[in-house]
Amino acid sequence: MAPPEPGPHPATARGPRDRCSTGIEALDNILEGGIPRGSTVLVAGSVGTGKTTLSLEFLLHGAERGERSLFLSVTEPAAKLVENMRSFEFFREELLGTGMLTLVDIPVVYERLGLDHEEMRPDEIRIFLATLDAFLTESRARRVVLDSLTSLAYRIQREERIRDFMLRLSEILTAHGCTTLLVSEIGPQPGRYSLRGVEEAIVDGVLLLGNARRHGDILRVLQVIKMRGTPHSRAQYVVEMTPIGLLLAPHFQGESGPEE
């Protein structure tokens, strides 16, 4: 195997405390211990590729370790996410009651703020972000998931406004020291990791989930596209969803010889 290529930033002497373990052992190994703390990472993939499942595992693992975790759900009701989480063996009901893990229905937030326009105006975007900022202060969240950025950005239609929104959002998350996964819903075509293309340029990392074909069979795959401050493999891994979490194996190609 070729040695991993150096990342965009020279690797500094980092301890495990600077890394946010995802709970997915093989992914942590690829990322030299985890996601650099304070990073904002896009989790991109088409429907059914495991974005929500991966994000839930990330949060549960954090909550289990005593890091306050926050799930901002735009598309699925919180109650349904709790149902999904129960399929993990390491899920414990107490995590919800003690405030270690909080799930927020964003549509409810919209309603409270009176943000009922189909398209959010700049002042409404400001209100939304200020509310998020206040909520992060109050909840003291160390880990955040937004599922999905796509459905949120759908209400901000102009590209320059999306860019501003993204910059402001990552500023807020960084100021609070949150390690964040932003879920990005994309079509099955390769080459792009977000709907508008501006999101992926602003974030610190991109994890891509997808499907690979082998004859008639479809394999779930995961790839680290980018992760600032981390020299990492860009290889594709096959994903298996299990009650003990996501497991990864190298995606066998059966083409190149052992000398490669």
Next chain:
Amino acid sequence: MVTESDLGERLRRMPPGSAVALRLDPARYADHYLLAINATVRDVGIETNARSIYVSVTNPSALVWSIAQTLDVPPERLRIVDAISHIMMDYRNPLPNATYLESPRMLENIMLRVEYLLRKEPGQRHIVVIDSVNSLAIHNPTKLLNEFLHILLNNLKARQVLTVLLAVRDDSSPAIDQLLALVVDETIDLGEGVAPP
């Protein structure tokens, strides 16, 4: 022919993490198959207090399960990773001790199901049985199979798991023997010592 106790003895003497190919004679397939299951899944399993993870690519798990019951394999000692029932459309009554894969071409998923079962029981000794290399070769190109076996057996070696690969002798195609020679520690010919008919 190798006897059950010979075979059991040889498997028990293997260092932890070994990979052993058992070569079955196609003319005496049923005898050799039963011999292999008796010696590994039942006898070595009981004597070394190991549980077996049986990767079935040849027969649906329902059949493997009923054979194991006939042979008095303790049910709690057998888990089946069934990679064939789906494509044989034989998937009506899933067994609680089996896990089903959509196809025998999903080699990474076979590996991950085995890993899952191993991780579920940390501290428990395990034997992994692959039935069979020939069946895997029917569904997968040789290079892919080579990569799979190489990585699977390395992982199992690191976990000190004994792996038993069933291979039916096929003199017309040397590919499987060549493949096995690269990945296993030892090959035991179950028809050994008997003149061919």
